[in-house]
Amino acid sequence: MQLNRQDVLDGAIAxxxxxxxxxxxxxxxxxxxxxxxxxxxxxxxxxxxxxxAIADHILSGADAPPTEDSxxxxxxxxxxxxxxxxxxxRDGAELVAxxxxxxxxxxxxxxxxxxxxxxxxxxxxxxxxxxxxxLYYILGQTVDEQARLHMDSVGALTPDAxxxxxxxxxxxxxxxxxxxxxxxxxxxxxxxxRH
Amino acid sequence: MQLNRQDVLDGAIAxxxxxxxxxxxxxxxxxxxxxxxxxxxxxxxxxxxxxxAIADHILSGADAPPTEDSxxxxxxxxxxxxxxxxxxxRDGAELVAxxxxxxxxxxxxxxxxxxxxxxxxxxxxxxxxxxxxxLYYILGQTVDEQARLHMDSVGALTPDAxxxxxxxxxxxxxxxxxxxxxxxxxxxxxxxxRH
DNA sequence: ACCTGAACACCGTTCAAGT
DNA sequence: ACCTGAACACCGTTCAAGT
Numbered sequence: 490m491q492l493n494r495q496d497v498l499d500g501a502i503a504x505x506x507x508x509x510x511x512x513x514x515x516x517x518x519x520x521x522x523x524x525x526x527x528x529x530x531x532x533x534x535x536x537x538x539x540x541x542a543i544a545d546h547i548l549s550g551a552d553a554p555p556t557e558d559s560x561x562x563x564x565x566x567x568x569x570x571x572x573x574x575x576x577x578x579r580d581g582a583e584l585v586a587x588x589x590x591x592x593x594x595x596x597x598x599x600x601x602x603x604x605x606x607x608x609x610x611x612x613x614x615x616x617x618x619x620x621x622x623x624l625y626y627i628l629g630q631t632v633d634e635q636a637r638l639h640m641d642s643v644g645a646l647t648p649d650a651x652x653x654x655x656x657x658x659x660x661x662x663x664x665x666x667x668x669x670x671x672x673x674x675x676x677x678x679x680x681x682x683r684h
Numbered sequence: 685m686q687l688n689r690q691d692v693l694d695g696a697i698a699x700x701x702x703x704x705x706x707x708x709x710x711x712x713x714x715x716x717x718x719x720x721x722x723x724x725x726x727x728x729x730x731x732x733x734x735x736x737a738i739a740d741h742i743l744s745g746a747d748a749p750p751t752e753d754s755x756x757x758x759x760x761x762x763x764x765x766x767x768x769x770x771x772x773x774r775d776g777a778e779l780v781a782x783x784x785x786x787x788x789x790x791x792x793x794x795x796x797x798x799x800x801x802x803x804x805x806x807x808x809x810x811x812x813x814x815x816x817x818x819l820y821y822i823l824g825q826t827v828d829e830q831a832r833l834h835m836d837s838v839g840a841l842t843p844d845a846x847x848x849x850x851x852x853x854x855x856x857x858x859x860x861x862x863x864x865x866x867x868x869x870x871x872x873x874x875x876x877x878r879h
Numbered sequence: 880a881c882c883t884g885a886a887c888a889c890c891g892t893t894c895a896a897g898t
Numbered sequence: 899a900c901c902t903g904a905a906c907a908c909c910g911t912t913c914a915a916g917t
Contacts, residue, residue, distance in 0.1 A: 491880085491881065491882090492881080492882090514908085514909065514910080515909080515910060515911085516908080516909070516910080524882075524883090525882070525883050525884070525885095526909095526910080526911080527882075527883070527884085527885095527911080527912075527913080528881075528882050528883075530910095530911070530912080531880085531881055531882070532881095535910080535911075536910065536911090586781075587782075590827065590828065590831050614852070615860070618852075618857055618860045618861065619860075619864060621825070621828075621857070621861070622821060622825070622860070622861035622864055622865075624824070625820065625821050625823075625824025625825050625828070625861070626817060626820050626821050626824070628820075628824055629819070629820025629821070629823055629824050630816070630817070630820050632785065633785065633816075633820070636785050657809070657813075662813055662816070665810070665813045665814075665817070666813065666816070666817035666820070668868075669814060669817055669865070669868035669869065669872060670817075670864070670865070670868055671868070672867065672868040672871035672872060673863075673864040673865055673866070673867040673868035673871070674864065675871070676867035676868070676870070676871060677864060677867060686899085686900065686901090687900080687901090709889085709890065709891080710890080710891060710892085711889080711890070711891080719901075719902090720901070720902050720903070720904095721890095721891080721892080722892080722893075722894080722901075722902070722903085722904090723900075723901050723902075725891095725892070725893080726899080726900055726901070727900090730891080730892075731891065731892090
């Protein structure tokens with residue numbers, strides 16, 4: 490039974506979900522696929538590339554065209570989609586943050602957000618910087634949120650410090666930062682229209 | 685010549701500056717201090733703790749009381765101090781991001797920013813969430829900026845994609861996101877005063 | 880085309896024993 | 899109190915050789 494690229498990718502994602510990013514090693518992956526470690530290097534040149542492919546997979550779908558009708562709800566929609574995508578797999582946010590780094594800002598999601606900002610009245614360059622700013626916020630916030638979740642499940646937190654009972658809850662925290670950001674964009678856009 | 689905690693810390697920072705985070709290993713550090721790897725574990729319980737101490741060192745000073753007089757310039761001052769601190773050592777932003785994660789939001793810097801927000805008219809809880817939002821942005825932006833710098837020095841980029849000639853330059857990019865954020869805070873604060 | 884076997888050059892951490 | 903010696907249990911990656 491021969492392996493293909495997709496099998497390796499699926500196996501890697503399965504390990505990620507079951508054991509987390511720290512335990513996603515090439516050797517462990519090889520074992521789970523009943524293959525020698527070296528075999529993986531026929532399908533992926535190195536681990537970094539494999540992680541990149543997982544990151545792409547996690548993010549796929551988050552950059553679909555927005556269906557809302559005003560620019561601010563459109564950005565909100567994309568932002569929530571991205572957060573949901575990052576939270577959809579164990580350590581998803583950490584993996585994307587560690588792997589993508591400066592590539593999130595070379596992503597289709599960035600273009601989508603920038604496009605919405607242009608429609609809101611921002612010049613191209615401002616729109617791109619605005620998209621980057623939002624992406625940094627979402628990634629940071631979500632990495633943090635997911636790290637707390639994990640700490641919680643591992644019991645490293647006192648019960649009343651549990652993020653599950655945290656007030657405000659993670660989604661509200663996310664919404665707060667998102668609205669703060671949108672207010673900033675509104676102001677910048679309004680300025681542009683006035684001048 | 686006996687080693688103490690500070691010697692280990694200094695040695696680690698020296699390796700960080702010269703060879704970068706990826707090459708900062710316990711074994712390499714031990715060699716540079718002319719000591720066996722196990723010796724380090726008398727001074728630090730594990731690598732994570734050592735990295736945490738380096739992160740604290742990098743961040744020390746960034747949380748001094750602001751000297752500006754309006755709340756927005758105060759936040760700007762703290763934000764720039766944090767960025768400068770992260771950029772002050774090779775891979776500083778990456779190290780802090782990887783090590784601190786959800787601890788940046790348990791930092792004195794967070795309290796400083798929150799305090800300024802409270803003085804600007806925000807309720808305590810909003811002030812904390814606002815501080816977190818800013819911290820996520822600064823960290824993300826600075827990690828990215830530093831990663832590009834490194835890619836550049838390593839020659840992994842085409843000349844015209846060099847961040848050194850990027851327009852706008854990194855500092856202006858940073859300033860853009862910061863102002864976007866401050867506009868958002870202004871709006872939230874104004875809302876609070878009106879109602 | 881795809882994989883094995885086996886090696887290379889590393890890691891972080893532990894711990895009895897030494898001084 | 900502080901360190902050595904030596905081991906344990908791993909890593910990612912390479913590559914001749916096999917099928």
